[in-house]
Amino acid sequence: MVEQVKKLLDKRLKSIPELEQLRQSIISDRDAGRITVSVCGGTGCRALGAEDVVDAFSEEIEKKELAVKIEFKETGCHGFCERGPVVVVGPQKIFYQHVKPEDVPEIIDVTVLGGKIVKRLLYTDPITNDEIPYEADVPFYKRQTRLILGSNGEIDPTDIEQYVAAGGYSALTKVLTGMSPEQVIGEITKSGLRGRGGGGFPTGRKWQSCRVVKNDVKYVLCNADEGDPGAYQDRSILEGNPHSVLEGMIIGAYAIGSHQGYVYVRNEYPLAVEHARTAIEQAMEYGLLGENILGSGFDFKLTINKGGGAFVCGESSALIASLEGKIGEPKAKYVHMAERGLWDKPSLLNNVKTWANVPLIINKGADWYSKIGTAGSKGTMVFSLVGKINNTGLVEVPMGVTLREMIFEIGGGIPNGKKFKAVQTGGPSGGCIPEYLLDTPVDFDELTKLGSMMGSGGMIVMDEDNCMVDVARYFIEFLKGESCGKCTPCREGLSKLSEILDRITHGQGRPEDLDTMTDLAEVLSSGALCALGRTAANPVLSTIRYFKDEYMAHIINKKCPAHVCRELITYSIDAEKCTGCGACARACSTKAISGEKKQPHVINQGMCIKCSACFDACKFDAVTRS
Amino acid sequence: MDIELDFAALQEIITSNAGKVEALIDSYVDKKEQLISLLQDIQAEFNYIPQDVIIRISQKLELPLSQVFSVATFFKAFSLKPRGRHVITVCMGTACHVRGGQRLVNKMARDYKLQPGETSPDERFTLETANCLGCCALGPVVVVDGKYESQVTPDKLDKILKKYD
Numbered sequence: 014m015v016e017q018v019k020k021l022l023d024k025r026l027k028s029i030p031e032l033e034q035l036r037q038s039i040i041s042d043r044d045a046g047r048i049t050v051s052v053c054g055g056t057g058c059r060a061l062g063a064e065d066v067v068d069a070f071s072e073e074i075e076k077k078e079l080a081v082k083i084e085f086k087e088t089g090c091h092g093f094c095e096r097g098p099v100v101v102v103g104p105q106k107i108f109y110q111h112v113k114p115e116d117v118p119e120i121i122d123v124t125v126l127g128g129k130i131v132k133r134l135l136y137t138d139p140i141t142n143d144e145i146p147y148e149a150d151v152p153f154y155k156r157q158t159r160l161i162l163g164s165n166g167e168i169d170p171t172d173i174e175q176y177v178a179a180g181g182y183s184a185l186t187k188v189l190t191g192m193s194p195e196q197v198i199g200e201i202t203k204s205g206l207r208g209r210g211g212g213g214f215p216t217g218r219k220w221q222s223c224r225v226v227k228n229d230v231k232y233v234l235c236n237a238d239e240g241d242p243g244a245y246q247d248r249s250i251l252e253g254n255p256h257s258v259l260e261g262m263i264i265g266a267y268a269i270g271s272h273q274g275y276v277y278v279r280n281e282y283p284l285a286v287e288h289a290r291t292a293i294e295q296a297m298e299y300g301l302l303g304e305n306i307l308g309s310g311f312d313f314k315l316t317i318n319k320g321g322g323a324f325v326c327g328e329s330s331a332l333i334a335s336l337e338g339k340i341g342e343p344k345a346k347y348v349h350m351a352e353r354g355l356w357d358k359p360s361l362l363n364n365v366k367t368w369a370n371v372p373l374i375i376n377k378g379a380d381w382y383s384k385i386g387t388a389g390s391k392g393t394m395v396f397s398l399v400g401k402i403n404n405t406g407l408v409e410v411p412m413g414v415t416l417r418e419m420i421f422e423i424g425g426g427i428p429n430g431k432k433f434k435a436v437q438t439g440g441p442s443g444g445c446i447p448e449y450l451l452d453t454p455v456d457f458d459e460l461t462k463l464g465s466m467m468g469s470g471g472m473i474v475m476d477e478d479n480c481m482v483d484v485a486r487y488f489i490e491f492l493k494g495e496s497c498g499k500c501t502p503c504r505e506g507l508s509k510l511s512e513i514l515d516r517i518t519h520g521q522g523r524p525e526d527l528d529t530m531t532d533l534a535e536v537l538s539s540g541a542l543c544a545l546g547r548t549a550a551n552p553v554l555s556t557i558r559y560f561k562d563e564y565m566a567h568i569i570n571k572k573c574p575a576h577v578c579r580e581l582i583t584y585s586i587d588a589e590k591c592t593g594c595g596a597c598a599r600a601c602s603t604k605a606i607s608g609e610k611k612q613p614h615v616i617n618q619g620m621c622i623k624c625s626a627c628f629d630a631c632k633f634d635a636v637t638r639s
Numbered sequence: 640m641d642i643e644l645d646f647a648a649l650q651e652i653i654t655s656n657a658g659k660v661e662a663l664i665d666s667y668v669d670k671k672e673q674l675i676s677l678l679q680d681i682q683a684e685f686n687y688i689p690q691d692v693i694i695r696i697s698q699k700l701e702l703p704l705s706q707v708f709s710v711a712t713f714f715k716a717f718s719l720k721p722r723g724r725h726v727i728t729v730c731m732g733t734a735c736h737v738r739g740g741q742r743l744v745n746k747m748a749r750d751y752k753l754q755p756g757e758t759s760p761d762e763r764f765t766l767e768t769a770n771c772l773g774c775c776a777l778g779p780v781v782v783v784d785g786k787y788e789s790q791v792t793p794d795k796l797d798k799i800l801k802k803y804d
Contacts, residue, residue: 060787060789094774094776242733242736283785318675321710321713339710471733
């Protein structure tokens with residue numbers, strides 16, 4: 014009896030056939046007729062109330078005794094965060110948006126039991142006004158190729174068996190049964206995969222350089238310190254499909270001969286930490302991590318480390334310093350980390366997305382993978398399409414799709430009839446790309462040519478209401494705060510740049526400022542110690558290159574054309590439009606607005622702090638700014 | 640006077656938790672390299688990192704005091720000052736910035752007299768900023784005590800904060 018219980022409790026898989034048996038038994042246990050209902054449980058949908066929707070489903074399923082009929086799960090991020098909470102009812106994948114707990118009984122009665130569609134929860138195409146019932150037909154999803162993100166909406170990330178049932182860990186078994194480490198590296202090299210963390214270094218070459226170093230101790234590291242503001246795809250992958258990253262890392266470890274790995278996750282991502290931790294525990298339990306993995310004789314352990322909230326730790330040598338318990342200061346890279354990385358041992362560091370690509374390449378083959386993308390950049394890239402855009406969310410497309418397709422077809426264009434101004438890619442080290450370059454295909458090399466970069470895949474769309482000088486100031490301010498302060502060009506250069514940009518946005522710019530900033534940029538790019546500093550001036554350079562007229566408007570005319578820079582705006586009230594309702598005066602925190610009831614009001618410019626509260630409060634467009 | 644009393648109360652909390660602190664530090668004696676993790680545990684316990692604890696860590700883990708102090712001050716996640724009952728985090732990521740995130744920080748300065756990093760004198764709120772919380776679709780985002788609020792405007796912020804006292 015005890016033995017039987019023990020056997021049941023011990024889920025450890027001792028061989029590869031045992032994993033296949035498990036996979037088959039999970040699949041055959043599933044009732045083919047069951048209807049799947051998945052609620053997105055990503056951070057975005059949770060913020061919009063997805064947990065209440067999950068509770069409502071659980072209650073309703075229990076109340077109506079439908080547990081046998083419905084396969085209900087809380088999955089990872091579906092990507093279309095703007096429309097959350099998102100519920101998808103399978104197998105035909107009916108897509109419901111903005112679902113509230115009170116909608117749940119109707120979804121169950123009408124859709125799950127009745128087979129009909131709840132029209133009011135459907136996505137409506139903003140152009141054609143058509144209601145779109147199925148996920149695959151929603152324009153946001155239609156043009157995507159979701160190789161990495163696809164499983165996010167299908168599996169419960171806290172249940173390893175769902176990953177296994179979906180074919181998970183089959184790349185690992187393929188590697189362990191018939192591939193030598195050299196063959197694995199050969200396959201990755203042949204696939205053309207390049208590092209997804211920003212640099213775009215060929216992954217296979219990186220692995221090979223670590224493989225050839227002779228050392229008993231080597232480390233495999235995952236960079237999940239996704240610090241680029243406006244990028245959250247790594248978070249979504251770790252939250253929604255952590256085992257795909259683990260599987261990639263185990264394969265990487267096998268290829269270079271490592272037995273210990275670390276996942277370095279941002280402190281700001283509590284759910285990603287939790288799901289990655291659960292995934293590691295479950296993989297240990299099932300014998301997919303630890304000693305003698307699947308009876309192959311190969312050992313590999315994984316540990317999670319939480320970051321401390323420093324942007325610079327996304328830089329490889331700073332990340333290693335942080336893993337060693339030191340402050341996250343980068344080092345000069347005279348010696349490559351493939352030779353001396355973590356604790357001076359050979360180390361292989363890849364981004365979350367890079368690791369998640371590995372099982373895919375092994376399973377489907379390098380030939381298949383290298384057919385996707387452009388000549389120099391293979392595969393797909395996950396972008397976070399955010400800012401002033403209708404369809405905000407995570408987008409996965411083959412490399413080579415144009416910026417215009419991304420923004421206007423997948424992203425659905427700019428909200429509120431505003432005009433597109435720029436798209437910022439590559440995080441703080443990237444640049445702003447103007448409208449006339451939107452037909453550029455997106456890949457590593459093309460973005461670099463435009464003075465921007467791929468970075469971690471953030472894509473922030475800006476409209477006519479955004480001031481490009483303010484955007485440059487924002488990034489420089491950000492980088493100034495995040496500079497570790499170790500090397501002079503970065504520490505002092507960013508301080509100076511920030512000072513100048515502050516002056517310009519306060520109406521005290523001088524004509525020579527643009528040249529001074531360009532000079533400073535040169536010092537940074539040639540003299541800074543790490544990539545953070547060397548690329549730090551990109552936001553300034555790219556905005557000067559493409560939006561010089563906006564700088565000139567600030568410097569010469571002392572005007573902010575987008576009405577963002579507070580010191581350069583004047584608020585006034587149009588006496589003809591003002592109805593004297595007093596809404597502006599009530600909103601004003603400095604009591605700068607006065608006027609009789611039902612008579613036009615006036616703003617006392619000396620008291621006005623330009624907070625825009627009156628502008629927002631006026632329902633008659635009577636408050637104007639110039 | 641009030642401030643003195645507060646410090647006495649805090650000291651009391653630390654002293655009464657001495658056993659817990661010791662045990663926590665002890666569990667890291669063999670893994671000095673996980674100093675950041677230890678500091679995170681300490682902060683989770685006290686809401687900040689008390690000075691005494693920094694000294695104690697340095698002694699027990701045999702790490703230079705300067706190293707423990709530099710790590711505790713380098714990383715943004717750590718606070719060496721006690722924080723308020725409610726921690727407000729305003730996201731300053733790019734997506735939130737282009738949608739008006741800065742206005743929320745201005746609002747906190749104007750109406751709540753709080754700059755980022757400060758705690759209100761009544762210890763009700765601590766204001767913090769984050770570089771990006773990764774909920775860019777919902778910007779501007781504010782997190783109060785771990786609860787995410789989406790598309791926050793200065794007006795909406797008042798309504799949200801009313802719920803916390």
